[in-house]
Amino acid sequence: MQVLSRVHRQSPCPCGSRRPLAACCLPWEEAFQRLTTRLTAFAETPAVRRLEAPAAELFWSSQGAASGRTDRTAARHPAFAEWFLLDYTAPRRKGPLLGEYADRAEGLGTQEDQLLFSLLLAPVRAYEVTESPTLHGVQVKDLLTGSEYLMGPLGFPDGVIRSDICVGRLVSLGRLGRPGISLLRLPPGSQAEMLAYLRATYRMTRLGRHLSLEDYLDGAAHLYHQFFLDRGRDLGGRVHRTCRWAAFAAGRAVYRSQESARVRAALDRQPELERTGEDEAGVRYVWIDPRLGVTRAKLRLDAEGIQASAETREDLDTIKEFLETSLRGLIRPAGAPKDPAAAAPPPDAAETKQDPAGTAFLRRVMVRWPEIPLPALDDQSPREACGSPAGREAVAHLLVGLERDMARQKRIGRAWGEVEPLWEALALPPTALARGQASAER
Numbered sequence: 001m002q003v004l005s006r007v008h009r010q011s012p013c014p015c016g017s018r019r020p021l022a023a024c025c026l027p028w029e030e031a032f033q034r035l036t037t038r039l040t041a042f043a044e045t046p047a048v049r050r051l052e053a054p055a056a057e058l059f060w061s062s063q064g065a066a067s068g069r070t071d072r073t074a075a076r077h078p079a080f081a082e083w084f085l086l087d088y089t090a091p092r093r094k095g096p097l098l099g100e101y102a103d104r105a106e107g108l109g110t111q112e113d114q115l116l117f118s119l120l121l122a123p124v125r126a127y128e129v130t131e132s133p134t135l136h137g138v139q140v141k142d143l144l145t146g147s148e149y150l151m152g153p154l155g156f157p158d159g160v161i162r163s164d165i166c167v168g169r170l171v172s173l174g175r176l177g178r179p180g181i182s183l184l185r186l187p188p189g190s191q192a193e194m195l196a197y198l199r200a201t202y203r204m205t206r207l208g209r210h211l212s213l214e215d216y217l218d219g220a221a222h223l224y225h226q227f228f229l230d231r232g233r234d235l236g237g238r239v240h241r242t243c244r245w246a247a248f249a250a251g252r253a254v255y256r257s258q259e260s261a262r263v264r265a266a267l268d269r270q271p272e273l274e275r276t277g278e279d280e281a282g283v284r285y286v287w288i289d290p291r292l293g294v295t296r297a298k299l300r301l302d303a304e305g306i307q308a309s310a311e312t313r314e315d316l317d318t319i320k321e322f323l324e325t326s327l328r329g330l331i332r333p334a335g336a337p338k339d340p341a342a343a344a345p346p347p348d349a350a351e352t353k354q355d356p357a358g359t360a361f362l363r364r365v366m367v368r369w370p371e372i373p374l375p376a377l378d379d380q381s382p383r384e385a386c387g388s389p390a391g392r393e394a395v396a397h398l399l400v401g402l403e404r405d406m407a408r409q410k411r412i413g414r415a416w417g418e419v420e421p422l423w424e425a426l427a428l429p430p431t432a433l434a435r436g437q438a439s440a441e442r
Helices: 026-043 052-059 078-086 097-104 110-121 191-204 213-218 222-235 260-268 313-326 359-371 389-411 420-425 432-441
Strands: 125-129 138-142 148-151 165-168 170-173 176-179 182-186 238-241 251-256 273-279 282-288 295-301 305-310
Touching (some): 026 078, 026 110, 026 170, 026 176, 078 238, 110 170, 110 389, 125 191, 148 176, 182 222, 191 213, 191 222, 213 389, 251 313, 260 273, 260 282, 260 295, 260 305, 295 313, 305 313, 359 420, 389 420
Antiparallel strands (some): 125 165, 170 176, 282 295, 295 305
């Protein structure tokens, strides 16, 4: 699943900060995977499952009805899962399901909020890999606009080569970027045929008003997958899942032991565990995914025994098996009820308000935006960064990009927010000249 065969947490971060990956951008990857588990739980609620069948009819319309296929569900097909949650608008709804989730979500951390914000704004695009991937990332070029980006290695599939075509959304991940939940990968030389397919479909729709090809595709992202079904697979294309599809279901397991010193010595010898701290409450560890380097479970060892906690049933079962195997004879299960999972807000009725789904969430984040530490500003908040000329210029760049994203969202009828109050709140001159200079420099 990765360009890197194994992620080493203490290796230098690919973003160039010279800090260890575990202390820089890897926590953002962990936050992205936590957010994905919450979206998975949301997609598995009965109210959302009822919307899958009509969505599948549209998504796989080039191959006829999909209602009888058991593999064409969000749980089994990553490309359909991402499109269903992030792009599909059900009848009588005001926007994609992700917007409805964002408006009602509770208990998200600051990083998860920012990633959800980025997911709401990121469009699906086709990118060409312009340079061979390295440990520092993947250089890609937008086929529609020609814009170039350096993406981090996290989330990209193995075997990506120069001139490959990758279709997906690019999400800001700390100082890096990564693909969204899924990625279509097509072989070199397929871009001309794909663009011809998309432009032919655009012309045949005979839109009632002028709409640019980019905006049209933002509202019809399933066309990329229909090209993949019609031609991409025959050319050798593949669908990749960039992160696990496991539902959020927090739980705990408790084990008793009267030999805490031996247990601690045994835990310290396990390469999958990393000690993160020690205080009067006990010794804390995290259990690390040996391939991706992300945290899958947390442990606390005290005088009475071990408490293990995880955010999915799969991870809890795995850490329990790991402990019972590596500490056999030293611990015994004490039994503990699982922590109640955070309830995903089910959209059990069509939205009746006028604003597109996700608008309330975007506005909440934008009100706090001047005070939120941002990796793009070296973990300073925009207000703090505005204390220096270089910082004011960097904040202006971010605001110009945010204005562009909001304008696109507004054009295609998705959730959007006013950026003008941010210029005023930060005492930056939102003049056409300043914005033009920032955009040119960007």
